[in-house]
Amino acid sequence: MQQIDVKVYGNSGNDNVLREVPTSARTVLDxxxxxxxxxxxxxxxxxxxxxxxxxxxxxxxxxxxxxxGLLHNAEQGLPADIKMNKYDVIICSHVIEHIQYPERLLEDIRSIMKPESIFIVALPNIMHYRSRWELMKGNFKYQTSGIWDNTHVKWYTFSSAIQLLSDNGFEVVKGDVTGTIPFLSLFRKISTEKSRRTFFNLLKGISKGFFGYELLYVSKIKPTA
Structure with a gap:
């Protein structure tokens, strides 16, 4: 495979995704x-x-x-070696937005899932309130990271991501968003972490699509009729 010059992604791990991995899981594909x-x-x-x-x-x-560890472009689906296995959990954390045609990948993912397996997906939310505000001002400036990362080729909303999974044979059993409250720098000085978390839960109850920065889904293979 010809090596493509891409940036290296790293953080301390996606806690929101990791919390969705059952303790009973033994095999995971990331x-x-x-x-x-x-x-x-x-x-x-x-x-x-x-x-x-x-x-x-x-x-x-x-x-x-x-x-x-396999060097592979997920735009081409999954590599043959991986398709020989079955996994308890498959993770796509901030991946699908980088793939122009995700249908092939999603089909391959279904083929390596057991009936009880789960597929965890995390995506940036293009309709987060800060992003909406910039769009209203006529701005769409690519950045080196975040929602407008210059390597993103697809953008998803809370509902369109669910539709993507449903159209490709998955049933979303949990759909949620993560993020922070507006004006966090101000509220951090006058509130506790617990109160901020409670307030954010209230806001996302009003509109996940507006207040959520990260979209988070847990899905299973859709039952056949």
Whole structure:
């Protein structure tokens, strides 16, 4: 495979995604594994993790936490070696927005799921209130990270992401959003973390699509009629 010059993604792991991984899970496939931040946490829980990345640097950095690390472009679906396995959990954390035609990948993901397996998806929300405000002002400036990351080729709303999963054979069993309250820098000085969390839960109850920065879904294979 010809190596593509891509940036290396890294953080401390996506806590929102990791919380959705059942403690009973034994095998996990992390598609778009970055430098292995999620895999590190999952390995510490005793889970076996395979990872896929388009970046050779990411695969090398993630290697200590992976059983298998595969260099592969998910635009082409899943590699043949992976399709020979079945996984308890498949993760796509901020991956699908980088894929122009995700249908093939989603089809391959279904093929490696057991009836009880779950598919966890995290996406940036293009209709977050800050993004809406910029769009109202006529701005759409690509950035090096965040919702308007210059490597994103698709943008999703809370409802359109559910539709994408449904159209491709998945049933969303949990749909949620994560984020922070507006004017966080101000409220941080006059409120507790617990009160801010309570307030955010109230806001997302009013509109997940407006206040959520990250879209988060847990899905299973859609039952056949």
């Amino acid at each position: 598609i778009g594994c970055g430098r292995g931040d999620n895999a590190r946490h999952l390995k510490e829980r005793g889970m076996i993790v395979d990872g896929i990345s388009i970046s050779e640097k990411e695969i090398l950095l993630a290697a200590p936490y992976l059983r298998n």
